[in-house]
Amino acid sequence: MKALAEPPEFVELALWLHDAVYDIKASDNEAMGADMSRRLLQEAGAPGPVDVITGMIMSTTPHDVPTVGDAALVSDIDLSILGIDQDKYDSYTDEVRHEYSWVLEADFRLGRLKVLNSIFPEAPHSITRLVSISG
Numbered sequence: 001m002k003a004l005a006e007p008p009e010f011v012e013l014a015l016w017l018h019d020a021v022y023d024i025k026a027s028d029n030e031a032m033g034a035d036m037s038r039r040l041l042q043e044a045g046a047p048g049p050v051d052v053i054t055g056m057i058m059s060t061t062p063h064d065v066p067t068v069g070d071a072a073l074v075s076d077i078d079l080s081i082l083g084i085d086q087d088k089y090d091s092y093t094d095e096v097r098h099e100y101s102w103v104l105e106a107d108f109r110l111g112r113l114k115v116l117n118s119i120f121p122e123a124p125h126s127i128t129r130l131v132s133i134s135g
Contacts, residue, residue: 014056030061
């Protein structure tokens with residue numbers, strides 16, 4: 001993946017930080033994580049434009065998935081779980097279901113469908129077609 005990123009250090013930072021805030025009952029995790037990451041990167045004197053890195057973090061939101069550049073690469077890597085083999089994907093969905101065990105089954109299924117439809121309104125499983133995992 002490093003060969004696809006320009007520069008790879010920014011993509012790597014975005015990937016490390018994109019789930020820094022994770023509250024399953026919140027709808028603004030990416031924004032909160034980007035804000036926290038902005039502060040951390042500025043305080044650490046991290047290399048590169050902080051806005052570029054936090055923009056890549058925001059690219060992992062289900063709405064407005066980017067189609068080009070490093071933000072699209074970050075988004076594809078984040079979504080790569082959707083392209084793994086069936087057994088691993090089934091394990092992943094079991095883990096997600098466990099996280100949301102407080103949600104009724106019918107509501108959970110509807111919510112998952114909404115999330116997947118917001119990511120793939122016209123159904124490609126790799127937005128940039130750069131990330132393809134066959135298992």
